[in-house]
Amino acid sequence: MKILDIGKTNYKDALEIQKNLFDLKVKKPDSEDIILITEHFPVYTLGKTSKEEHIINIPEDIPVYTVERGGSITFHGEGQIVVYPVVYLKGKKRSVKNFVWILEEIMIRTIQEFGINGFRIDRYRGVFTPKGKIGFVGIKVSRFVSYHGISLNVNVDKNFFRKILPCGIKDIPVCNISDFVGDVDLQNVKQILIKNIKLLL
Secondary structure (H helix, E strand, C coil): CEEEEEEEECHHHHHHHHHHHHHHHHHCCCCCCEEEEEEECCEEEECCCCCHHHECCCCCCCCEEECCCCCCEEEECCCEEEEEEECECHHHCCCHHHHHHHHHHHHHHHHHCCCCCCECCCCCCCEEECCEEEEEEEEEEECCEEEEEEEEECCCCHHHHHHECHHHCCCCCECCCHHHHCCCCHHHHHHHHHHHHHHHC
16 A cells, blocks of 8 residues: 655646546556545535535635535535545455445544544444534445545634535534644644554555
């Protein structure tokens, strides 16, 4: 497994990298799994379950992409760590359900190191806390290869989430690690996240 931190990216560029890696992985499933880590400049993405009522008032200057992943609409921006695993699930004998559980567990264990209690809610995907949803999951699996992935809020501007119903959820706000511990270094969170990726993936 190779972990590549590609820094801050425009969503379109990161998506193109993912798709290229996905195509290569489908052709050579036994090749090394690639985990991309990035921060995006502000962007909204709409997954397969997005509905018109999930969009409240998206600013005109922020791009919006409709993509193949599961889930509804979400926001990506600076202060949020995004992880895109291009992984051959069959080679690891993992079901999609198990893979999603692992991705959630990576985020749960990461925030635990900051004293934050992360948990799952049966009817939703992602990671929740007493202050709201902090971790997001939206993947696509085709020919046993995954792409798209997860995002973890560190100190992202939550005002962007107020322009939508994140993941189509009305009654649960979003939150940051910084809501619990004050100022937090994103690079520090990233290193803990990478450690848990290596342990679990």
